[in-house]
Amino acid sequence: MSILTENYGISEKLEALSEKLEAECAPQFEKIEKIQEYNQLWVLDCFRKEKITPAHFAPSYGYGYDDIGRDKLATLFARIFKAESAIVRPQIASGTHALALALMGITKKGTRILSASGAPYDTLEGIIGHKSFVEGSLCDMGATYGELPLKNGHIDLEKLPECAKNADLIMLQRSRGYTDRPSLTVDDIEQASKLIRAVNENAVIFVDNCYGEFVETREPIEAGADIIVGSLIKNAGGGIAPTGAYIAGRADLIERISYRMTAPGIGCEVGSYAASYMPFYQGIFLAPQTVAQALKGAVFSARVLEYFGYRASPAWNEKRGCIIQSVCMNEKDKLCEICRQIQAVSPVEAFVVPEPWAMPGYSDEVIMAAGTFVQGASIELSGDAPIREPFMFYMQGGIVYQQVKAAILCAIQNMNGDKL
Ligand SMILES: *Cc1c(COP(=O)(O)O)cnc(C)c1O
Numbered sequence: 001m002s003i004l005t006e007n008y009g010i011s012e013k014l015e016a017l018s019e020k021l022e023a024e025c026a027p028q029f030e031k032i033e034k035i036q037e038y039n040q041l042w043v044l045d046c047f048r049k050e051k052i053t054p055a056h057f058a059p060s061y062g063y064g065y066d067d068i069g070r071d072k073l074a075t076l077f078a079r080i081f082k083a084e085s086a087i088v089r090p091q092i093a094s095g096t097h098a099l100a101l102a103l104m105g106i107t108k109k110g111t112r113i114l115s116a117s118g119a120p121y122d123t124l125e126g127i128i129g130h131k132s133f134v135e136g137s138l139c140d141m142g143a144t145y146g147e148l149p150l151k152n153g154h155i156d157l158e159k160l161p162e163c164a165k166n167a168d169l170i171m172l173q174r175s176r177g178y179t180d181r182p183s184l185t186v187d188d189i190e191q192a193s194k195l196i197r198a199v200n201e202n203a204v205i206f207v208d209n210c211y212g213e214f215v216e217t218r219e220p221i222e223a224g225a226d227i228i229v230g231s232l233i234k235n236a237g238g239g240i241a242p243t244g245a246y247i248a249g250r251a252d253l254i255e256r257i258s259y260r261m262t263a264p265g266i267g268c269e270v271g272s273y274a275a276s277y278m279p280f281y282q283g284i285f286l287a288p289q290t291v292a293q294a295l296k297g298a299v300f301s302a303r304v305l306e307y308f309g310y311r312a313s314p315a316w317n318e319k320r321g322c323i324i325q326s327v328c329m330n331e332k333d334k335l336c337e338i339c340r341q342i343q344a345v346s347p348v349e350a351f352v353v354p355e356p357w358a359m360p361g362y363s364d365e366v367i368m369a370a371g372t373f374v375q376g377a378s379i380e381l382s383g384d385a386p387i388r389e390p391f392m393f394y395m396q397g398g399i400v401y402q403q404v405k406a407a408i409l410c411a412i413q414n415m416n417g418d419k420l
Contacts, residue, residue, distance in 0.1 A: 004406065008406050008409070008410055009410065011417060013420045015409075018304065021303045022300060025300055025303055029296055029299065032292050036291070039214045039288035042217075043285060046080045050079060052076065055069075056277060058276065059273060062272055064270055064271050065270065067271070069273075074088045077236075077284065081219050082222050083228070084249070084251040085249070085255070087247045087248075087257065087258060089245070090242070090243050091273075092246075095208075095245055097245065098247055099123075101261055102229050104138065105258075106204055107138050107169065108143075109141065110142055110144075111142075112168045113143050113144065113167065113170075114164065114170045115145070116155055116164070116171065116196075117172045118148070118181070119149075121173060153180075153181035154182070154188070155184070155191075161198065164199050164200050165200055167200070171207075171208065173207075174210070174322060175321070177211075180392070182321065183322040183324070186216050188321075197224065204226045204227060205227070206225070209228040209230040210235075211234055211235060211323050212322045213234075213236045213291065214235055214291040215321060227250065227254075230245065231244075232280065234323075235290070235323065235379055236283070236287055237374075237377075238284060238290045239283070239290045240282045240283035240286055241283035241284075242275075242374055244280065293404075294397050297398035297401050297403075298395070298398075299317075300316075301395065301404060301408045304412060308416045310327050310329060313327075323397065324394060325394070326395075327393045330390060332387060334415050335393050336354075336367060337411055337414055337415050338393055338408075338411040338415070339368070339383050339385065341407050342370075342395065342407050343371055344410065345403060346369075346370070346372070346381065346407075348373055370382035370384075382397050
């Protein structure tokens with residue numbers, strides 16, 4: 001008897017099969033570990049070079065003038081992402097907030113915005129305000145917006161130069177988000193950036209880096225991006241940061257964005273945080289390891305689910321550009337069961353049973369599973385799906401691989417146990 005059979009209800013047959021499939025994942029795991037090693041040593045070296053000390057963890061109050069913890073955290077992120085400058089703040093409430101702040105900081109009346117990787121992430125619709133009028137959106141500010149649709153799931157490199165000529169701000173989204181296209185790799189971003197630069201020296205290349213950090217050994221700034229944005233309750237927080245987001249890139253752009261964040265002329269000089277900055281430092285330090293755990297969990301999940309005939313994207317042995325895994329579950333019951341097991345094999349609220357519900361803003365019912373320490377943290381194991389054909393399931397995160405493994409095995413035991 002093992003702990004999986006005894007405490008998690010996995011049959012001996014399924015456990016034996018899982019060991020065989022896990023062994024097949026070894027070459028993928030090795031690649032992930034190599035990337036983790038590089039990124040971990042890089043981040044560690046950045047900590048050494050920035051001379052991080054306990055004084056940087058201290059809380060601050062009031063205006064927060066001379067808040068060395070806040071300022072050092074920004075310098076550390078800038079070094080890690082090879083950027084000239086950065087903003088890292090607990091007060092930025094989400095990835096969407098950071099994207100809005102950065103876009104609004106850069107945009108002026110007449111700015112021509114181009115999304116070069118097709119339709120952007122859902123929550124950007126309101127920020128841009130191109131579909132319907134949104135008060136205070138980029139379009140309301142006087143910007144114009146265009147989209148270059150993806151071609152077979154990839155950036156349309158043929159049409160890109162022509163479109164890029166007439167744009168001032170060009171957006172690229174690294175992660176696949178909740179769509180059925182491959183993520184952009186850093187090489188893809190580099191290729192697109194070169195094409196853009198060849199026809200337009202001044203356009204700002206803006207990368208939504210959410211879910212992409214530390215998946216590869218390079219980050220978008222190295223590949224030609226001017227500005228990157230990400231959430232701290234995703235990859236860059238390492239599962240430890242309790243809230244917040246970052247923006248990193250060219251110093252002149254960061255300054256403009258900082259004027260939008262607080263006030264023109266004041267920028268990054270103010271802002272206190274009455275709790276310790278330690279979890280932000282610890283989070284970015286642990287992030288390469290956390291991302292590797294999530295990636296291994298995704299590879300194993302894809303391997304097992306593919307074995308039982310479900311279509312996984314990316315496939316278990318495909319190159320990954322972000323931590324999202326989608327799986328076509330084919331039936332509503334199976335989709336709900338996998339969500340129930342993700343929830344049931346969680347450290348927090350394992351006793352809660354997720355149900356599909358009519359969430360405001362969505363046309364179909366949605367089911368969500370997340371038993372996370374940090375509310376809504378999608379670097380922790382979480383899954384969700386709209387209830388519609390072909391019943392696509394999206395999962396991401398997992399700060400410990402073993403939890404992802406157990407959750408997927410519990411789902412398979414209940415969905416397909418009779419076929420073993
Ligand atoms: C998660 C995500 C966002 C938005 O971040 P929130 O923290 O959910 O607001 C934006 N873009 C991409 C690609 C994301 O994955």
